[in-house]
Amino acid sequence: MHTLLRLTSANLKSFTRDRAAMFWTLAFPLVFILLFGAIFSGGTSRFTVAWVDGDGSPSSTALLSNPALANVLTLKTYQTADDAIAAMKQGDVRAVLVIPKGFGSAIASAGAVGGAALPLTVYTDPSNQQVSGTITGIVASLVGGFNQAASGRPPILALQTQTVQSEAITAVAYLVPSILAMALMQLGLFSAIPIVEQRESLILKRIAATPIKRRTFIAANVITRLLVGLIQAVVILAVAQVVFGITLLGNPFVFAGIVVLGALAFIALGYVVASFAPTEDSASQMVSILQFPLMFLSGIFFALESLPQVLRTVAAFMPLTYLGDALRQVMVGGTPFVPLGVGVGILAAWLVGCFLISARFFRWQ
Secondary structure (H helix, E strand, O other): OHHHHHHHHHHHHHHHHOHHHHHHHHHHHHHHHHHHHHHHOOOOOOEEEEEEEOOOOHHHHHHHHOHHHHOOEEEEEEOOHHHHHHHHHOOOOOEEEEEOOOHHHHHHHOOOOOOOOEEEEEEEOOOOHHHHHHHHHHHHHHHHHHHHHOOOOOOOEEEEEEEOOOOOOOHHHHOHHHHHHHHHHHHHHOOHHHHHHHHHOOHHHHHHOOOOOHHHHHHHHHHHHHHHHHHHHHHHHHHHHHHHOOOOOOOHHHHHHHHHHHHHHHHHHHHHHHHHOOOHHHHHHHHHHHHHHHHHHOOOOOOHHHOOHHHHHHHOOOHHHHHHHHHHHHHHOOOOOOOHHHHHHHHHHHHHHHHHHHHHHOOOO
C-alpha cells in the first residue's frame, strides 16, 4: 500500500509539472464552456433587413411596427427593390423584404373568395444559411399569421423567396470558404511552434552564428508556409469540385491574392506568438487560446448577429472575420460583411502590424 501511495504521488507531481498536460486536461474544457456560453447566451440575433413598400397603404406602413418584425428585425427603408438588393450586395443589409402592391386591399378584404394570394418576396443570401433561414422563418411566421386571420378563406399572402445569386449553388459550397479560411489561420498560427522549439534547442542560436543571413532563414520559413497554404487552397478547391461539383465563381487571380495575403497575415501573427512564447509548451497553449476564439467568433461558422454585442465588437477586430468574408465574396459571390477592398486593407494592416511587432521582439536565443 505504501508503494502504491508513493507511485500515485509521484504520478500526480509529474502531471502537475507538465503545464501542457494541465492545460489540455483542465483549462481547455473551461475555455470551451466560456466561449460557447458567451456565444449562445445573450445574443440578440437582430438582423438588418431592407424594407421596400410597393403598396404605400396604411396597412403596409403599419406593418413596419408589427411586433413579428419590429421585435427581431431592424428595417431600413428603400424606394425600389433594385436599390435594396444593391445595398444587400454591399453588405448594408442581410435580406430584402418587398411588400407587394395591393397589400392593403388584400388585408382589408381578408382574402375574399376568388382572390389570389399576393407574393410577399424575401431576397436572401444563401452564402449564410443560418441568417437566411432565420429571416425566412420570421417572415414565414408573419405570412402564416395573416393567413390564419382569414381562416376559412383563400390565403392572403404567399411567401416567395429569392436569392441574390444567379447561379445554382448547393448549400455545401458556402462551407468551403470557411474551411479554407480556417486552414490558412491554423497554418499561420502553428508556424510559431517549430520556431520556438528551434530556439529552445539552440538551433536558432547556431544558425545566427553562421554566414546565413537571418532574414534569409526567416524568408525561407515564410515561403515554405506560403507554398503549403497555396497547396491547401488548390487541394480544397479540387476536392470541392470533384466531389461536390463546386467551381470558383470569382476571379482566380483575386482569389489567389486573398489566399496569399491571408496566409501571410496569419504567419506574421504566428511569429508574434513565437516572439513572446518562452517555451514550446507555452507556444502551443498560446496558439490554442488564440485559434478557438478566432474560429468561433469570426463569423465563419456562426452568424455574427447571433453573438452578444461585446463579442461582435471583438469579431470586428479579428483578421479571420475579414479573410472568411473576402473568400466567401470571391468564391461564391456572398454578400459582404464589409466591401472587399476594406477587408483586404484590414488584412494588410494585420500583416504589417504583426510583422513590425515580431521584428521588434523576436529573439534568437
